[in-house]
Amino acid sequence: MEIIRNMVRCGQRHLHTIVSRKIIKPSSPTPSRLKTYNLSLFDQLAPDAYMPMVIFYPNSKLHANSHVKMMDMKNSLSRTLTQYYPFAGRLAKTTPSFVDCNDEGVEFLEAHNDNLLSDFLNNTQYEDLDQLFPNGLVWQQLRSCSFEKDRASPLAIQVNQFACGGIAVAVSLSHKIADGSSLCNFFNDWAIMTRLSSREEHNGHGSPINPYFISFKNTNLNYQGIPTSKSQDGAVTRSFVFPNSRLNDLKLKVIKMTTQSEQPITNPTRMEVLNWLLYKCAIKAARKNNLGSFKPTRFALATEIRNKMTEPLPKTTIGNIVCLPAFSTDNPNQTTPSNFISQLKNLKMEVQGFQNIQDAIERLQHTSDLPTIVKSEQRKVGYYLSSSLCWYPLHGIDFGWGKPIKVVPSAVTPMCNRFVFVDARNGDGIEVFVSLGKQDMEIFQTDPELLAFC
Template identity: 50%
Template sequence: MRMISTLIRFSRRQLHTIVSRDIIKPSSPTPTHLKTYNLSMFDILVMNTFTPIVSFYPNTTTYASFHDKTLDLKKSLSQTLTKYYPFAGRLPKTAPTYVDCNDHGADFLEASIDSTLSDFLQKSQHEDLNQLFPHGLVWYESNKNYHDQSDSHVSPLAVQVNRFECGGLAVAVSLSHKIGDASSLIRFLNDWAKVTQSSSCSIEPHFISFKHANINFPGVSTEGSKECVTRSFTFSNKRLNDLKHKVITMSIESGQAITNPTRVEVLTWLLYKCAVGLDSFKPAGIDLLANIRRTMLEPIPENSIGNFVVLIEVDTKNENEMQPGYFISEIKKKKRELGGLKDLETACGHYLNKLSNGEIEDHQRRFDADAAYMCSSMCRYGLYEIDFGWGKPMKVTMGGYLGINTFVLMDTANGDGIEALVCLEKQDMDRFQSNSEVQAFC
């Protein structure tokens, strides 16, 4: 009964109180020649949302008080923004193609949470994470929730530092997807953490300001009215190795033998197969986000900030194409095709050609038929290296509504597996959680 009442408490109450609001500006002004940062084609084409990542830290004796911690965070953020100068600028709210790097600063909020950290992590649901983020800037509702609706521009970066009753902290950061992908946000968090530990450390993010692009492609509408929920599933490396063995055996038996499938590939197949298979088979498709920074023949630095991802599409038109041999072979083939791209200009042309060939319309039709899926992997991105001087985080995750039929893969805290965030329609989630194949490897 006590557990039930606690869960009801989390689901029905506002757990946070904002105790302060501030604007953190760069400690040094941005040079005149860097005042306008032009977005790339990839930036322009992504949805105009905010990416939300939160990291949790237990209470330590490193600082005498919460106030001292936040003072250090503000100071180090100010220093970090001199290198991440577009993050401290202003972005047009509608159809942005550039950032005005005017040093107006990033929003910084402090909040008090009516819960201990352990209670929150053990007894809350994914939806409770939204309270930890500034201004409700979590994915699809970002611009609707932005605190100043009268302003035609928005701050690309917002931070909320949350203090729990036990002294533990949650650092929640929302970054406009228009100026950076998940890799960019995680690199920023790690750089900010390094500066907090040592103000003299060197950080060198790589920004590429593109020629002004005039691109007008309709986006895919993903704001359906269906009630969706997100739940977390953890797969140990031992279970993933068992899954690899099963996949290899199945591929040999089907005459579509594959060798050396990765953890991410086999887990993507399992999640997709089980989600699509909740009902009788229907043609469907999945988009996988692929980081192209290092895969091109002329790669760009790994510390490049922006949206340097393209979609790998795999369609399953019949049950044979749902077999792991075919499915994973298609992923590998399309990854090899990306590796043949010469440079960013070639990658842009490749992507525009795909969009011109009606792929947006095809994707919209799949989405409308509830047959469009998405998978993004943040494994090996350094999520659990974000150490502000209080030790590494005990938990890092994404907040908000991820989008219907979406899977997000992340390393576990101990590095011994993969955590999958799965967002499905509520009635589908109930069946997915009890799926025997999911349970066998989870």
């Protein structure tokens, strides 16, 4: 057995131990016509990083023992990979432009934590969750994958069992072949296959899952990906829950504040007002740590475009089907709700004009020297990136053990200045995972204006 973490909490020593490693391959070989999966320009521009997501489940009495549960998960993963065939392939660690869909499989790790799940969740900070992920692949680069010298596996999985019988299922997926929507779809499809396997409901006639992969022309940008910003003093993540009643209060506040302005906001969405509040409070914290000096920043909104094109793509489309429209904030006066929300609405309009995915890629191709522009701009100003998974029922992902008690999306990150939105577990409001530099977070999490709506 391989001990990967020896922890001391509340005066007691706790062990997190890797008990098994196995390669899971697709249950059926990938057809020769699908052996090469070309990455789109959106994929090649995506960050060179493994996106993490971990879902926690309480103890379930539906299985006689944990061995049966693990076998169900491995067998169903094998069948799932037949549909998600690029995930079981290999790609270059440096400037990849395609995936070799060779069915070599994904690493599946089993781990045991001698803590109770409830104690673990109550006493562990988000930035300490890397122990739950396979080989520590939490926003790590492709070269961190240890399979081979020059090639990397796009996907790795670790299932963590706690002393009480609770489970944490952690997935690390390369951003080079998928976005957050794709990760959610994979997680749910794997859960569906496991649920059917455990109940022996799948009769073999067709597949209950249908991921959609687009065939792209081979194009090589020779670019590692959009760089990710990291804080010099390290990033910490904290979550904040905003109930619907408080969000309604925030909407009313914004409407009142903008009534006399040149750009009154009469019908703001809860996402608009919440992004404004978070951005304003984050900038305020950064400014206070900078002795009152304001540094220009940019706000970027990760926007899924699958359903925003004239010819929409299926929701199950896998890949980076997302745009990152952004606007600048050059002085504190531009953080008013009127200015911020107006610009946010304009960002949303920018991604409404695509005819189809080919049109979106062609426009991207005509952008002059985009990688160089991105690099130079990120050196000049700081970025705050907001993304949302509120549209996806993460709390309904069921492997056959019931619904999860906690979902932690890609907010588990060493990167700073990120807001990740998910629906609150009880359906009442929004939970936001905020990642900031340590010093900024100390101020941000005690901001009275922010806490008034939590």
